[in-house]
Amino acid sequence: MAQRNENSGELSGPIVEEQEFSLTELCSICAVQETQVVELVEHGVIETHSVTQWRFNGDALRRARISLRLQRDLGVNPAGSALVLDLLGRIEALERRLRGST
Amino acid sequence: MEFKDYYAIMGVARDATPAQIKQAYRKLARKYHPDVSKEKDAEARFKEVGEANEVLRDPEKRAAYDQLGKGPPPGESFQPPPDWGSGFEFRGAGRAGPGEEGNSAFDGDTSSFFESLFGAGSGRGGFGGAAGRGGFGQARPRQGGEDHHARVIVDLESSLEGGTRALTLSVPSVGQRTLNVKIPRGIQAGQHIRLAGQGETLPGETKAGDLFLEVSFAPHRLYRPEGRDLYLDLPVAPWEVALGASVPVPTPGGVVQLKIPAGSKAGAQLRLRGRGLPAKEPGDLYAVLQIVLPPADSDNVRAAYSAFAAAVPFNPRTSLGV
Numbered sequence: 001m002a003q004r005n006e007n008s009g010e011l012s013g014p015i016v017e018e019q020e021f022s023l024t025e026l027c028s029i030c031a032v033q034e035t036q037v038v039e040l041v042e043h044g045v046i047e048t049h050s051v052t053q054w055r056f057n058g059d060a061l062r063r064a065r066i067s068l069r070l071q072r073d074l075g076v077n078p079a080g081s082a083l084v085l086d087l088l089g090r091i092e093a094l095e096r097r098l099r100g101s102t
Numbered sequence: 103m104e105f106k107d108y109y110a111i112m113g114v115a116r117d118a119t120p121a122q123i124k125q126a127y128r129k130l131a132r133k134y135h136p137d138v139s140k141e142k143d144a145e146a147r148f149k150e151v152g153e154a155n156e157v158l159r160d161p162e163k164r165a166a167y168d169q170l171g172k173g174p175p176p177g178e179s180f181q182p183p184p185d186w187g188s189g190f191e192f193r194g195a196g197r198a199g200p201g202e203e204g205n206s207a208f209d210g211d212t213s214s215f216f217e218s219l220f221g222a223g224s225g226r227g228g229f230g231g232a233a234g235r236g237g238f239g240q241a242r243p244r245q246g247g248e249d250h251h252a253r254v255i256v257d258l259e260s261s262l263e264g265g266t267r268a269l270t271l272s273v274p275s276v277g278q279r280t281l282n283v284k285i286p287r288g289i290q291a292g293q294h295i296r297l298a299g300q301g302e303t304l305p306g307e308t309k310a311g312d313l314f315l316e317v318s319f320a321p322h323r324l325y326r327p328e329g330r331d332l333y334l335d336l337p338v339a340p341w342e343v344a345l346g347a348s349v350p351v352p353t354p355g356g357v358v359q360l361k362i363p364a365g366s367k368a369g370a371q372l373r374l375r376g377r378g379l380p381a382k383e384p385g386d387l388y389a390v391l392q393i394v395l396p397p398a399d400s401d402n403v404r405a406a407y408s409a410f411a412a413a414v415p416f417n418p419r420t421s422l423g424v
Binding site: 010013016017031058062066070073074084088 | 293300
C-alpha cells in the first residue's frame with residue numbers, strides 16, 4: 001500500500017518486481033482478463049512458483065507485460081511472444097559475454 | 103504547430119492501398135517496438151508510426167487528413183482550417199482489445215497535431231507513456247479507477263542511497279502533477295514502484311487505481327548500471343597493467359584500493375564484489391580497464407618513449423600480417 005505522509009506528502013510503495021503475485025493481482029496489474037494470463041502460463045510465456053496455488057514472481061510479471069504488448073502491438077500470438085522473449089534473453093546474454101570479452 | 107506528414111512517416115505513397123499501409127505499419131512497428139528495438143529513439147518513432155497508422159488505417163480519418171493536402175510550406179506553422187472535420191464522422195474512441203490483429207499501439211500520448219485534428223484521447227489505451235492510460239488495451243472490468251503507468255527518470259544516487267524525489271508526470275487531459283516519491287533503495291532500471299491509490303479516481307467510486315512508476319536512470323558521471331551491477335571505466339597507465347599495481351577506485355561507498363594483476367589487458371573487467379546496487383544480495387562493481395598513454399608533450403617523455411622503443415622489439419600489427 002502506498003502511504004501518504006501527511007507532513008511532507010511523501011509517497012512510498014514496494015518494488016513490484018520483488019513481490020510475489022496471485023493470479024488476480026497479476027491480472028489487475030496488467031489490466032487483462034484471467035483467461036489471458038492462463039493462456040500465457042499454458043504457452044510457457046510465464047511460469048508459476050507453485051503448481052497447486054498459482055504464485056508469480058517479478059520476472060513473470062516482466063515477461064507477461066512484454067508478451068501482452070507484443071501481442072497487442074505486433075499481432076504476435078502467445079507462443080510467438082514466448083519465442084521472442086527467449087531470443088531476447090539469449091541476445092542479452094550474448095551481449096553481456098561480448099562486453100566481457102573485449 | 104508542426105504539420106505531420108503521416109505518409110512520409112509510414113514511407114508509403116499518398117495513393118497507397120490499405121494493404122500497403124498495413125504492411126508498412128507492421129514492418130515499422132516491428133522495427134521500432136520498444137521491447138525489441140535497439141534503434142535510437144525507438145519509442146518516439148514507435149509512437150509516431152502508431153499515430154500515423156491510427157489516421158491512415160481509418161478511412162474516415164484518412165479522407166479528412168487528405169483534405170489538408172501536404173501541409174503548409176516549410177517553416178510555417180500549421181492550423182486546422184476553419185471548416186475542418188465538416189462532413190466527416192469519426193468513430194468513437196473505442197479501445198482495442200489485446201491481440202486484436204493490426205492494431206496500432208497507441209496511448210493517450212498523441213502529438214498536438216493529432217489532437218488538434220481528432221481530439222485528445224481518441225487514441226487507444228496502451229503502451230505506457232508518461233502517465234498515459236495504463237495497461238494493455240482493454241481495461242478489465244473492475245470496480246474503481248483504472249491503474250496508471252508512467253515512466254520516470256531518476257538519478258542513480260536515489261537507488262544507491264534511497265531518498266525522496268519530486269517527480270513530475272504529465273497526465274492527459276489533467277495536465278501535470280508532481281509527486282514526492284520515496285525511491286526504494288536498490289531499485290534497478292526497468293523495475294516498477296507501485297503507489298496504491300494514486301491511479302485513476304472515478305467520480306462516485308471509492309477505490310482508486312494504482313500508479314506504477316517504471317524507473318530508469320539518468321546517465322551517471324561514473325557508473326553504468328546493468329541490473330544490480332555497476333560498470334566503471336577505469337583509466338590505467340600502461341605500466342600499471344604490464345607490471346601490476348594497486349590503484350584507487352571510486353565506488354558508491356567510497357574510494358577503495360584495487361589490485362591490478364600484472365599482464366592485464368585493456369577492457370579487462372575487475373570485479374569489486376558487493377559494490378553495486380544495494381540489496382539482500384548486492385550487485386557488483388566492475389572496473390573496466392582503459393589503458394591511457396601519457397601524451398608525448400615534453401622532451402623527457404619523448405626520450406622515455408624512444409628508449410622504450412629501442413629496448414622492446416615489438417610489432418603490434420603481426421595479426422595483420424604486415
